[in-house]
Amino acid sequence: MLSILDWGVLLLFVLFPFAVAFLRAEHAGRSLHHFFLADRQLPWWLAGTSMVATTFAADTPLAVTGIVAREGIAGNWIWWNGALGSMLSVLFLARLWRRAGVVTDVEFIELRYSGKNAAVLRGFRAVYLGLLINCVVIGWVNLAMAKLLSIVLGWDQLTAVFTGFALTTVYVAISGLGGVVLTDLLQFGFAVMGSLAVAIFALGTPEVGGLQGVAAQLPESILRPLPYFEQDSPNAETRFTISLATFLAYLGVQWWATWYPGQEPGGGGYLAQRMMAVKDERQAILATLWFTICHYCVRPWPWILAALASLLLYPDIADHEAGYAMLIRDHVPIGWRGLVLGGFAAAYMSTVSTQLNWGASYLINDLYARFICSGATETHYVRAARFSTLIIMGFSVVITLYLETVRQAWEFILEAGAGIGLVLILRWYWWRVNAWSEITAMVAPLLGLVWISFFTAATFPDTLLYLVCWSTVCWLSVTYLTSPEPESTLVNFFERVNPSGAGWREVSAKVGKHQVRDLLPRFTAWFAACLALYGLLLGVGELLLPTKTGPAPYFATSLACCFFLYHRSDSIKLG
Numbered sequence: 387m388l389s390i391l392d393w394g395v396l397l398l399f400v401l402f403p404f405a406v407a408f409l410r411a412e413h414a415g416r417s418l419h420h421f422f423l424a425d426r427q428l429p430w431w432l433a434g435t436s437m438v439a440t441t442f443a444a445d446t447p448l449a450v451t452g453i454v455a456r457e458g459i460a461g462n463w464i465w466w467n468g469a470l471g472s473m474l475s476v477l478f479l480a481r482l483w484r485r486a487g488v489v490t491d492v493e494f495i496e497l498r499y500s501g502k503n504a505a506v507l508r509g510f511r512a513v514y515l516g517l518l519i520n521c522v523v524i525g526w527v528n529l530a531m532a533k534l535l536s537i538v539l540g541w542d543q544l545t546a547v548f549t550g551f552a553l554t555t556v557y558v559a560i561s562g563l564g565g566v567v568l569t570d571l572l573q574f575g576f577a578v579m580g581s582l583a584v585a586i587f588a589l590g591t592p593e594v595g596g597l598q599g600v601a602a603q604l605p606e607s608i609l610r611p612l613p614y615f616e617q618d619s620p621n622a623e624t625r626f627t628i629s630l631a632t633f634l635a636y637l638g639v640q641w642w643a644t645w646y647p648g649q650e651p652g653g654g655g656y657l658a659q660r661m662m663a664v665k666d667e668r669q670a671i672l673a674t675l676w677f678t679i680c681h682y683c684v685r686p687w688p689w690i691l692a693a694l695a696s697l698l699l700y701p702d703i704a705d706h707e708a709g710y711a712m713l714i715r716d717h718v719p720i721g722w723r724g725l726v727l728g729g730f731a732a733a734y735m736s737t738v739s740t741q742l743n744w745g746a747s748y749l750i751n752d753l754y755a756r757f758i759c760s761g762a763t764e765t766h767y768v769r770a771a772r773f774s775t776l777i778i779m780g781f782s783v784v785i786t787l788y789l790e791t792v793r794q795a796w797e798f799i800l801e802a803g804a805g806i807g808l809v810l811i812l813r814w815y816w817w818r819v820n821a822w823s824e825i826t827a828m829v830a831p832l833l834g835l836v837w838i839s840f841f842t843a844a845t846f847p848d849t850l851l852y853l854v855c856w857s858t859v860c861w862l863s864v865t866y867l868t869s870p871e872p873e874s875t876l877v878n879f880f881e882r883v884n885p886s887g888a889g890w891r892e893v894s895a896k897v898g899k900h901q902v903r904d905l906l907p908r909f910t911a912w913f914a915a916c917l918a919l920y921g922l923l924l925g926v927g928e929l930l931l932p933t934k935t936g937p938a939p940y941f942a943t944s945l946a947c948c949f950f951l952y953h954r955s956d957s958i959k960l961g
Contacts, residue, residue, distance in 0.1 A: 438680040441681055463632075475674050520782075580726040606933065640847075
């Protein structure tokens with residue numbers, strides 16, 4: 387239970403967002419641009435930090451704890467592979483999103499495509515992503531927070547869920563994106579402090595014995611950030627890591643093929659919302675780069691260390707995700723416990739506030755204002771946006787009650803979006819992609835998932851590979867069987883966004899711009915940037931928990947790639 391000091395600290399964390407919300411209420415109410423894009427005036431560091439804060443929810447440490455318990459540190463490649471897509475956004479897409487000048491990435495559909503197909507796709511994606519998928523995401527965040535509060539405070543699940551619902555929905559409806567990102571800044575700092583505190587106190591227990599105790603008591607396979615590549619690796623060891631095939635599937639397929647919030651291959655969702663909310667294209671690039679570094683290199687290791695400690699302290703529990711909450715309950719002292727819970731309340735509110743604002747932007751800008759009530763005043767639309775946040779949160783509460791584990795929801799989202807990622811990338815760089823391509827890429831994995839669920843015994847991640855192959859064949863076939871977008875639409879998009887690459891050569895010739903910039907220098911830079919990022923990530927891990935490899939090769943690779951990027955920066959055109 388919590389002391390009076392703990393409750394006081396926790397109360398401060400909860401009240402802070404409301405103060406910001408009321409200060410930002412008048413500014414957010416001016417127009418949809420103010421409510422959803424903060425009038426496009428965010429600095430890069432604030433937008434980038436908001437991206438990181440949003441992806442740091444109460445569910446993430448719990449999910450990472452469950453992953454480490456089943457598959458060791460290497461199991462985290464299920465989300466570490468997303469760094470490849472994030473770097474793609476930095477070097478290829480961030481500037482293009484800012485240049486497009488739309489309010490949402492769903493509105494982008496009617497900039498890139500035209501006609502009834504584009505309108506149907508825009509309306510469908512607004513409901514599918516803004517309401518259905520968004521509610522699943524909020525549902526698993528609610529589930530994690532409810533699990534945390536039920537273990538630490540003894541609350542039942544309904545009380546925990548409705549408490550989070552009431553607190554977050556009110557301040558989001560008032561403040562708009564400007565208030566959300568301001569609270570994100572401090573909430574991210576508090577959440578990181580809380581994670582560090584849990585890791586330090588858990589490692590400091592006599593049963594664990596610090597980093598040395600972890601290394602001495604746990605099998606090496608759990609501590610390896612990479613799977614075994616040797617064919618003769620011992621069976622007793624490999625059961626605590628992922629297979630080489632799974633590792634290759636993550637790095638070779640998942641990052642570009644599947645849609646997942648915060649790791650969209652085309653840089654969409656709430657990340658695109660923040661790219662479009664900054665002052666200019668350069669700041670969009672810097673914001674996305676800052677997010678990528680913090681997301682993959684700064685945040686994970688406190689969670690992983692705490693997860694390893696939980697394996698030693700609670701080796702026999704059935705729900706390993708709950709082990710993280712038990713660390714807070716049993717090993718974080720009075721005073722600090724309020725800070726830790728406040729940090730996780732901040733992480734929860736940060737994520738849910740973004741999901742609500744982002745989902746409302748789809749429902750209002752791309753459904754209500756586009757198809758139901760066009761031509762109304764900005765004040766009317768802002769009121770509708772505030773009301774829509776209540777609708778989204780209400781649906782998400784219902785979904786929460788049917789979810790059992792965070793990973794269960796993660797895998798469903800990955801499978802439901804399997805195959806669409808390549809379309810979201812190529813629509814920027816290949817003129818032949820049309821609205822039917824994207825419609826097919828959305829529907830095909832859903833149909834395939836139903837078939838696999840009812841008529842096969844396949845499990846994740848094998849299902850992911852089957853669905854990606856099925857969806858890719860479907861949308862490519864439909865692309866060539868249907869007509870391309872009208873020339874006027876393609877020319878308008880090309881002149882407005884100015885994409886690069888040979889995929890627009892035919893269109894560029896029609897507008898008299900025969901020189902299309904080569905993408906090869908950027909692909910080279912992307913490869914080097916990914917190596918630098920992974921070198922830093924793995925080097926930090928080896929520094930904390932040394933294996934036979936040691937940190938030196940990873941840090942050397944990272945430094946060499948950074949040196950290469952610095953000396954090639956003049957030749958890398960990011961436009």
